[in-house]
Amino acid sequence: MEQSRTEIKITGFGGQGVILAAYIIGKAAALFDKKEATLTQSFGPEARGGACSAQMVISNSKVLYPYVKRPQILVCLSQEAYNKFEPELISGGLLIIEKDLVKPKPAENGIQLLAIPATRIAEELGRRMVLNIVTVGFFTAVADVVGEEAVRGAIKDSVPKGTEDLNLKAFERGFQYGKNLREHGE
Amino acid sequence: MKADPKGVLTGEHYLDGDFACAEGALAAGCRFFAGYPITPSTEVAERFSERIPEVGGIFIQMEDEMASMNAILGASWGGVKTMTSTSGPGFSLMMENIGLGAMMEVPCVVVNVQRGGPSTGLPTMVGQADMMQARWGSHGDYEIIALSPNSPQECFYVAIEAFNLAEKYRVPVFIMMDECVGHMTEKVIIPPAEEIELYPRRLTNSPPAEYLPYMPEDDLVPSMIIAGQGYKIHTTGLTHDERGYPVMTAEAQEKLVHRLINKIRLNADHIIHIEEEDTEGAEVVVVSYGISSRVALAAIDEARAAGIRVGRLRLITVWPFPEKRIRELAPKVKAFVVPEINYGQMVLEVERCAAGQAKTILVSHGGGDVHNPQDILEAIKESIK
């Protein structure tokens, strides 16, 4: 039987690097933290734009059922994705949103809401496209499902050659933002 | 023989099933890939196009799936291990020349990452409804081999097994994946090359003057040649004799087609690869394959917790169907439960082999999603009533 199964959904619009973000978290869990991590993705015909989502199950034993119907952790990087996927989040779950792109309704059912201006931070780093890695850093700091060293290792292993430093910087910014938020609140 | 280290990406990877399948093929020595893009199998072709120039092989994107299938047959006669991959509509287009591959006895591997059908259906979503097409899709009587992996790790190993079977039995071998497994990313461990055992091409020892291209050996499989080495063979999709020459008679048809069938049927025990757990003493046995076999496990765990003696039999080889084993189990169990993402395909085989000695219950799903394990659990409970 599956033990300590954590279900995660990472969502946004096509082009935000949602799938790569999930891939890095999964790789960190599977190859560096030595857990089982199953990533599946659902996508429409559009390569850019449109709501897209990656589903991740992290477990200490073999993942049998591969999909995520009721995530415990939901990351929404766009309003459309938030509108579509927020109702799936379980009571008491963790909701992570892109602060400037998602206007949430008041949190209920004990849902913990955390926000990060990932796009703005990425722009400060000079490359908007690393917003997904900023989000991965934030996720690592607040979600407690993958180790921070594991994620650094997975990033180095997964991003295009020559962009490792930029991406690790993006990770640190997101990670620090999450740590501060946890320690000091908003 | 051992695998050539050049094609073996030894190490721990985080790969989807399509990529893992391509890596398995490269590890098995596949050095020629022809294909046409189609969701959800495209990543198999993409992986090949990226990797194969660094391992000494050829990738070509053909104009359609008929061309892809023919290109791998032609290349296989050139002495190279070959593969193509496709989904749904492309699999239908390949059928014509899968028959040619069976008739000419050409080793090759065809990957079908199944999506929801019929027709264009659900291009990006899961299905398991091409199982009978894999068996019967080309016209005429023939036998093929088909395998069905249930994880990216198994996609890697099944690809190697597929090549070994294709070479050993000189037959097109299908890897019947499904979109869920194909697009699922998990840890894949690729072993060192020296741990990968390969079945080499059955090349003849006879000199050209004595060689008959379709004279079978003891296991009913003839030995092969490589084009360009002076054997000057003829081979055809027409019914032919041991020389490969067309012979339009009922006798020639009986001799050839019966052998094509028997080389698989009579060797079925050597070919079939199934996984069994707790089938002895079980009241109900869940027979499943591909992604459904994983989802079923979640249901089996719960049924066992509820005190039901559930065994499971997983088809890694789906064709030839392990009919002997089902016949052995049928008198000992109350029921077989068969979850599959179609409205009843492999379940017909289970039912045929159970021959009324045990109930056979289908848990169907139309595709676009995997089963809810609860539905399988209900069927298990129902089956022992």
Added chain:
Amino acid sequence: MITKEHPMTPLLRMDRIPHIWCPTCGIGTAVSCFAAALKQNEIPLEKVAIVSGIGCTGRVAGYMKVDSFHTTHGRAIPFATGLKLARPEMKIVVFSGDGDLFAIGGNHFIHAARRNMDLTVICVNNFIYGMTGGQLAPTTPLSAKSTTSPYGNYEHPFNLPHLAASCGATYVARWTALHIRRLTNSMSEALNKKGFSFIEVIAPCSTVYARRNRLGSGLDLMKFYHDNCEIKNGANPEEADIGFQSKIIVGKFVDKEKPSFIDNMHVGLKRALGDKYIPYGGDDGAK
């Protein structure tokens, strides 16, 4: 009693003779010209393969004593493509009919020509589906009768040299079954040409095309070619349309140099990957 071996015996599967072709059929002529071209060039026969599709011309593969592959209807070109890429040192010749290559196999033809795949394609154009009894083909001239155009054909036919040239073939020629010497020379040139070469051999089916259209015997067909063919080497293939019993323009239309698929593949991959590129067969992968 014949005691001397026929000079073409080493090139033919004598154990399969007599062949299936009708008396006065032009396919045999095309085969004999091809055998002469092989001989002329002293090409080692073990390095030649013939791939055919289905139909009367599709049977050529069965009579030539080389590695020979009789494939499915229309699919000879992709099969040959795979074989050529796997055995680049061989000369791979596709020998098939007009219906096979240009109706059911048309897509494969245009793409192989576009890629400049290293193949020689020889099409015996008999204007009809011969083996199945004389149905309309994509080459049947306007107004000609067939069993499926009993009131006369009202579809425009293909101009095969124009099609081949516009898709990028580097060698294009057309001759009739009467032009034995010229056809043999063209086959020689095509065999030595890199990339995609195409030869059309005009040989209207004497049994089901000529008879149904009341064009006389095989000898009458020969007379027709003699009187109505115009040799125009270098002619614009666009002007080489064939009408019903019209003048037939023959000749070598295209003979140009262009990197072939295999050349381009090696250059492109070497440029992109440098020393990481291991050409097929270039390492120990030589099969």
